[in-house]
């Protein structure tokens with residue numbers, strides 16, 4: 001089985017190192033810069049518990065070198081995945097499945113849903129339908145990422161907690177390809193249930209990311225603080241309730257309530273959310289798949305999202321002033337255009 005990890009960073013690197021130990025799985029890694037150079041020189045290293053696992057596998061920044069795969073696991077940040085959609089094409093054979101191993105609302109979200117929004121494209125996560133057209137939603141397998149990991153040095157990933165990657169077909173079927181993927185993931189030591197309702201699980205994760213991540217970036221507070229400080233907890237709750245109403249209109253079932261979800265996040269402890277880490281490292285912020293897409297879905301189902309809108313506006317502006325989020329001049333307007341005679 002040929003498995004390519006597109007984006008062998010914190011999460012992709014964790015998956016890649018462990019999958020490379022499974023007999024019969026030929027893993028290749030796509031990375032870049034000093035991280036790629038270190039992987040080529042010393043292998044990709046994973047610090048996990050007291051151990052260090054090392055994978056010496058093919059690593060490149062050029063997908064054309066690898067050819068068609070059985071599975072492409074996309075573990076890029078969501079905006080990066082949109083950018084490289086055309087470079088995925090050489091990896092795609094007739095039956096290649098593409099696993100979106102990311103936070104947020106995936107670009108294929110409305111593929112095959114059984115409601116009025118069937119096959120609707122989300123402009124905020126897939127402008128110009130780039131991934132939809134170049135990759136094709138029929139290839140997509142959803143994946144919810146529960147672990148926390150970090151790149152600590154070029155070529156080195158540190159595992160912090162968790163080993164679960166839930167997967168599922170957009171149409172809810174327990175397909176042969178999902179079962180095959182789950183089997184190799186389990187052999188690699190992960191928990192990899194195949195779920196019949198992957199969108200419910202995507203929302204459950206998204207529920208936390210859409211509030212904790214931007215609030216932590218805006219305040220520099222860790223997850224435990226955001227979830228327990230009365231003010232930020234109340235703001236998180238308000239954002240989550242808005243999101244829950246949107247999800248409910250789209251047929252999503254939330255299997256825990258808001259308080260339980262926030263308490264679960266608090267128990268993770270003094271974790272710097274990925275958006276806070278990106279801010280501190282000067283890396284582009286993953287705002288659109290976590291927040292803007294939820295706002296877009298809210299407009300779609302005719303629901304107001306005042307708390308989400310406010311936090312989104314603030315974190316977008318933070319991103320822009322730090323050069324970590326795109327500026328669209330046509331949206332920004334000019335002070336002159338706002339002068340009222």
Ligand SMILES: NC(=O)C1=CN([C@@H]2O[C@H](COP(=O)(O)OP(=O)(O)OC[C@H]3O[C@@H](n4cnc5c(N)ncnc54)[C@H](OP(=O)(O)O)[C@@H]3O)[C@@H](O)[C@H]2O)C=CC1
Pocket residue numbers: 006007008009010011012030031032033035061075076077078080084101102103104145146147148149150151274286
């Ligand atoms: N890390 C975590 O604990 C968690 C992450 N997630 C989600 O998982 C997804 C992946 O996140 P994460 O692993 O943290 O991200 P990382 O930035 O650690 O990994 C992405 C990797 O892909 C590389 N990359 C980007 N563009 C290209 C390209 N064109 N060619 C080759 N390599 C490229 C990046 O390089 P460069 O650094 O040069 O950009 C980076 O090494 C995100 O959606 C995130 O929200 C979910 C739960 C937890």
Ligand SMILES: CC(C)(CO)C(=O)C(=O)O
Pocket residue numbers: 103148208209212213223268271272273274275
């Ligand atoms: C830890 C957690 C769950 C915070 O919402 C996360 O997914 C992140 O940091 O991106």
